[in-house]
Amino acid sequence: MTDREAIHTIGLLKPIPIHAFNPGPYTGDGNWTWLIRGRVTTLIDAGTGEPRHLEAVEQALQSAALSQVIVTHGHTDHASGVTALAARFPGVRFLKMPWPERDVRWPAPWEPLDDGSVVSAGDDTLTAIHTPGHAPDHVCLWHAESRTMFCGDLAQKGSTIYIPPNLQGDLQAYLASLERVLALRPVQLLPAHGPVIDDPDRLLRGYIEHRREREEQILELLRSGESSPDAMVVRMYRGLKDTLVPMARESVLAHLLKLEHEGRARRAGASAPGAAAPEADTTSEEQAWHIIDP
Numbered sequence: 001m002t003d004r005e006a007i008h009t010i011g012l013l014k015p016i017p018i019h020a021f022n023p024g025p026y027t028g029d030g031n032w033t034w035l036i037r038g039r040v041t042t043l044i045d046a047g048t049g050e051p052r053h054l055e056a057v058e059q060a061l062q063s064a065a066l067s068q069v070i071v072t073h074g075h076t077d078h079a080s081g082v083t084a085l086a087a088r089f090p091g092v093r094f095l096k097m098p099w100p101e102r103d104v105r106w107p108a109p110w111e112p113l114d115d116g117s118v119v120s121a122g123d124d125t126l127t128a129i130h131t132p133g134h135a136p137d138h139v140c141l142w143h144a145e146s147r148t149m150f151c152g153d154l155a156q157k158g159s160t161i162y163i164p165p166n167l168q169g170d171l172q173a174y175l176a177s178l179e180r181v182l183a184l185r186p187v188q189l190l191p192a193h194g195p196v197i198d199d200p201d202r203l204l205r206g207y208i209e210h211r212r213e214r215e216e217q218i219l220e221l222l223r224s225g226e227s228s229p230d231a232m233v234v235r236m237y238r239g240l241k242d243t244l245v246p247m248a249r250e251s252v253l254a255h256l257l258k259l260e261h262e263g264r265a266r267r268a269g270a271s272a273p274g275a276a277a278p279e280a281d282t283t284s285e286e287q288a289w290h291i292i293d294p
């Protein structure tokens with residue numbers, strides 16, 4: 001057993017971290033998936049189907065069958081491994097919260113998870129907590145007895161979480177998800193990226209504070225007459241590498257859309273503050289944004 005494994009011998013679950021072997025520009029060092037052995041052997045997140053991941057899962061199963069895979073959300077690095085897992089582990093079940101437009105990419109006999117679904121895992125149960133924001137279908141899996149949460153992409157130590165409006169990311173929903181998780185008072189978050197989070201309260205409250213500061217910056221820019229998200233990116237993220245500009249732009253848009261939803265900012269040509277905008281509009285290059293002063 002490695003040190004990392006030893007740390008996670010928690011309660012009855014004893015989740016085993018298994019790396020997905022998928023490092024890359026969007027996944028950093030790559031993803032962690034979590035295996036829970038016992039009566040209902042459960043893998044949390046599917047990885048991307050890397051042969052070394054499948055091998056590692058098989059080894060960790062110690063000749064037990066894999067009963068089910070629970071996918072935290074439909075992003076490629078969490079869901080695309082389902083086809084390879086289905087082929088390697090016949091009879092395995094796949095569970096996730098539906099995101100129909102996205103789920104068609106990952107052909108598997110999905111069984112739907114809802115907010116509050118209680119799922120057997122190992123010799124115990126987990127509760128699905130709908131935590132939209134990073135993705136509309138994002139769920140965390142909560143083990144109340146040990147106050148442990150498999151948190152997917154809700155949080156990552158040493159980093160903030162990307163909220164992409166062009167993939168139905170929603171900052172307002174994300175902040176509500178953070179508050180919801182904080183209210184559960186978890187003692188440990190087991191994420192899909194990076195090390196285990198053993199101070200959830202501090203990290204999640206830090207995220208909320210960070211977004212509040214970013215929002216203040218954007219309000220200040222709007223007050224000064226800046227109306228272009230692209231120009232805001234230049235002023236807010238000095239010295240940003242070109243390759244990271246689209247992500248920064250999505251983050252600025254996420255804030256602007258939150259302000260719009262709250263009736264505090266509007267787009268030129270938008271019918272009314274807070275009115276739902278067509279999806280395609282969220283990434284329009286041309287839109288000018290304005291503050292609505294109370």
Ligand SMILES: [Zn+2]
Pocket residue numbers: 073075134135153
């Ligand atoms: Zn993700």
